[in-house]
Amino acid sequence: MEELVGGREGVIYKRGDIVVRPLNAWSSTVHLLLNHYHAQGLTECPTCLGVEGDTELLSYVKGDAYNYPLTGAIASETALITAAKLLRKLHDASTSFLSKHHTDSLTWMLPARQPQEVICHGDYSPYNVALNGKTVVGVFDFDTAHPAPRVWDIAYAVYCWAPFKTDKIDALGTLIEQSERAKQFCDAYGATKQDRTVLVDTMVARLTTLVRFMHDEANAGNAQFKANIEDGHHLSYLADIDYLKRNQETITARLLA
Ligand SMILES: Nc1ncnc2c1ncn2[C@@H]1O[C@H](COP(=O)(O)OP(=O)(O)O)[C@@H](O)[C@H]1O
C-alpha cells in the first residue's frame, strides 16, 4: 500500500484505485453524503466502496494534490476560481440531502449550525482538492462535513484560499492581493452582498470555533488534537484572527467593490 501525503501521517493509504482511511463515528453520515452527491451527478468527490475493519474504502479522485506553501498551479487564478465554482456545486447539490434526511439524527464530527442551508465541507482548503493542470477537478476529506449556513463554509474556504494566513509557510501575497483573491472567490461562487458584508466576522467566528474545538478535543483526551495544541497550531489561528480583525475594513471594502 502506498501512503498518501497531505493529511495526517501514517493513516491514509492507496491500494490500487482504492483509498483506505480511518473509520470514525460520523463516517456512515459522510458515506450517505458522498453517495448523494454521486446520485446528483456530482462526481468530483469520492464514493464509498465499503468498510473493512476500522477503515473506510473510498474511490480515488484523480488529479494532483497540493499543500501550503501555495506555489505553482494551486496558487493560480484558475485554481482559485474553479475551486469556488466547485464549492458552489457541492452546496447546491446538498440542499436535496437536507430535505431528504433528518440531519439531527445523523452523527457529524462538527455540530450543525442554524440555519441549516447546505452541508458545509468544513475544510475546503487547497490541500483537500485535486487539480488537472490549474483546474480544480476533485475534492476529498469530508470528515468535517456538517449542516450550516453557506457563508460558514465560504468564510473558511476564503480564509484558506486568499489566504488570510500569517504563518510564514502558509502566507501568500500582500493584504491587497489576498483581498482581491477573496473577492475573486466570492464572485466565482456567486456570494451575495450580505455574505460579503459578514464574511470577515464569519471568518473570525469560524476560527474561534475551531480553536475552541481543538481545546475541547485535547481536553477530552484526543491524542491528535493534544499534539496539535502542544505544537502550537492554535496559535497561528489566533494570530490570523487578529490579522483579520485589524484589516476588516480593507478586506470588506474590496469584497463589496
Ligand atoms: N479519495 C481520495 N482520492 C484521492 N486522493 C485522496 C483521497 N482521499 C485522500 N486523498 C489524498 O490523501 C491525502 C490525505 O487524505 P485526507 O483525507 O485529506 O486526510 P486528512 O483527514 O488527514 O487530512 C489528501 O491530501 C489527498 O492527497
Ligand SMILES: [Mg+2]
Ligand atoms: Mg485533508
